[in-house]
Amino acid sequence: MTTHATPLAEAAPKEPAPVEKPGRDRYFDLLRALALFRVVLYHLTGWAWLPLVFPSMGVMFALAGNLMARSLKRPAGQVIRGRMRRLLPPLWLLGVVGVTGMVFQGWGPDADGHPGWWLLHLTFWIVPLSDPPYAEGLPGVHGFIGENWAADLAGPLWYIRAYLWYVLLSPVLLKALRALPVVTILAPIALAVAFEQSWLTLPGERIPSALTDFSTFGxxxxxxxxxxxxxxxxLPRYVVPSVAPVIALAGLWYALHHDFGTGNDLDSMPLAQALWSFGTVFLLLHLSPSWKEWPRRLRPLAGTITLLNSRAVTIYLWHNTCILIAATLWDQLWGFPLLEQNAPGxxxxxxxxxxxxxxxxxxxVLAFGWAEDLAAKQKPRLWPTGEPRLRTRGSRRRAAPGG
Structure with a gap:
C-alpha cells in the first residue's frame, strides 16, 4: 500500500543543520611548534641558514594575525582586552623574576643617571608599548648563569612589544585590508624599502625600532x-606559486649582496627578512590543508605539539635564559680532565x-606556564598535552580555540 505525506508533514519546516564551530587548525599548530623549535635552535647555535630554512618570526606573526582576524568577528575592544589579558601575565612573571634579580645586583634608579626616566620606563614591564628596560653588564652567578644575563632575558621582549602593537592596530588593518587588500598587504614592505633607502628617517630609538619591526613582519x-x-x-591558484618564490628570492638576493653570513644574517637585514618571510609565509598559507584532526603520521607527536602551542608565550619568553644557563652548566664539564682529554667532541x-x-x-613550563591558563580563563595545568577547559561557574565546557 502506498502512503502519502500529509499536507502538515509537507509544510513542516526542516530542522536547521547544526552550525559547526571553528576548531583548531592542526596545520597551524604544527607550524607554530616548528617555529618555536627553530627559534630555540637558532638562538643556541646562531646558524645563519636557519632563518632561511624556516622564517619562524614571520610564521608566528602570520598565525597570530589569522587568529586575530577570526576573533574580530566580536567587538574590537573586547578582542583587544582578551588578547592583552592572555599576553601580559606571562610577561609580568618574567619581570618579577628578572627585575628583582637585577635590583639585587645593584640596578636601580641611579643606574643610568636619570631616576625619573628609570621609574617611568619600568612601566613598560607592565604594558610593553615600548621595550622594557634592563640592566647591562651584570655579573653572572658562577657555574650557573653567565654574565650580562639580563640582556639575554630581555632579548625576546621585542616580540611582545611588536605583538601588542599589531593587536592594537588590527581593527584598523582589517578595515583597510577589506577595502584595499593589495595596498594594505604591501604597505609594510614599502615602508621597509623606505627605511632601507633612507627615504624615511626618524629621531630617537623607540619609535624607529617599533616601525622597523612593523615594516619587517607587518x-x-x-x-x-x-x-x-x-x-x-x-586568487587564481597559479598566482601564489608564481609570485611568492620571486619575492622570497628577491630577499635572498638582497641578503647575499649585503654580506649575508654568521653575525650578519636576516635578523640584521630588515628588508631581506621582510621579503624572504613574506614569500615563504605566502606559500605556507597557500598550501594550508586546514587539518581538523591530526594526520596519522603526526598523531604520535600530537601531545608534544599541543604542549608547545599551549605554552608558546612561556617558552618564547624564557628560552634565552634557559640557553644561557644550559651553556654555563655545560661549560663546567671542561673542568674534568677525563672528559677534556677523551671527549672534547x-x-x-x-x-x-x-x-x-x-x-x-x-x-x-612547570614553574610559570600556569599563568597562560589563568590568563585564558582556563583551569591551570602543569603539563597541557590535551585540550583545555574553561573555568566556569557551575559547569565546565571545552574552550573555544583561538579566542
Missing amino acids: ACWILGMAHQEGILRR LLESVWPVLALVWVLIGCC
Whole structure:
C-alpha cells in the first residue's frame, strides 16, 4: 500500500543543520611548534641558514594575525582586552623574576643617571608599548648563569612589544585590508624599502625600532588576516606559486649582496627578512590543508605539539635564559680532565646543550606556564598535552580555540 505525506508533514519546516564551530587548525599548530623549535635552535647555535630554512618570526606573526582576524568577528575592544589579558601575565612573571634579580645586583634608579626616566620606563614591564628596560653588564652567578644575563632575558621582549602593537592596530588593518587588500598587504614592505633607502628617517630609538619591526613582519601579520578573510583563496591558484618564490628570492638576493653570513644574517637585514618571510609565509598559507584532526603520521607527536602551542608565550619568553644557563652548566664539564682529554667532541657539540635547554624549558613550563591558563580563563595545568577547559561557574565546557 502506498502512503502519502500529509499536507502538515509537507509544510513542516526542516530542522536547521547544526552550525559547526571553528576548531583548531592542526596545520597551524604544527607550524607554530616548528617555529618555536627553530627559534630555540637558532638562538643556541646562531646558524645563519636557519632563518632561511624556516622564517619562524614571520610564521608566528602570520598565525597570530589569522587568529586575530577570526576573533574580530566580536567587538574590537573586547578582542583587544582578551588578547592583552592572555599576553601580559606571562610577561609580568618574567619581570618579577628578572627585575628583582637585577635590583639585587645593584640596578636601580641611579643606574643610568636619570631616576625619573628609570621609574617611568619600568612601566613598560607592565604594558610593553615600548621595550622594557634592563640592566647591562651584570655579573653572572658562577657555574650557573653567565654574565650580562639580563640582556639575554630581555632579548625576546621585542616580540611582545611588536605583538601588542599589531593587536592594537588590527581593527584598523582589517578595515583597510577589506577595502584595499593589495595596498594594505604591501604597505609594510614599502615602508621597509623606505627605511632601507633612507627615504624615511626618524629621531630617537623607540619609535624607529617599533616601525622597523612593523615594516619587517607587518606584511606577514596582514597575510594571516587575509587568509582568515578568504582573500587569498579568491586568487587564481597559479598566482601564489608564481609570485611568492620571486619575492622570497628577491630577499635572498638582497641578503647575499649585503654580506649575508654568521653575525650578519636576516635578523640584521630588515628588508631581506621582510621579503624572504613574506614569500615563504605566502606559500605556507597557500598550501594550508586546514587539518581538523591530526594526520596519522603526526598523531604520535600530537601531545608534544599541543604542549608547545599551549605554552608558546612561556617558552618564547624564557628560552634565552634557559640557553644561557644550559651553556654555563655545560661549560663546567671542561673542568674534568677525563672528559677534556677523551671527549672534547662531546663537550663542543651543540646537541647535548640543546637537550639540556629543553629540559630547562620544561622546568619553566612547570614553574610559570600556569599563568597562560589563568590568563585564558582556563583551569591551570602543569603539563597541557590535551585540550583545555574553561573555568566556569557551575559547569565546565571545552574552550573555544583561538579566542
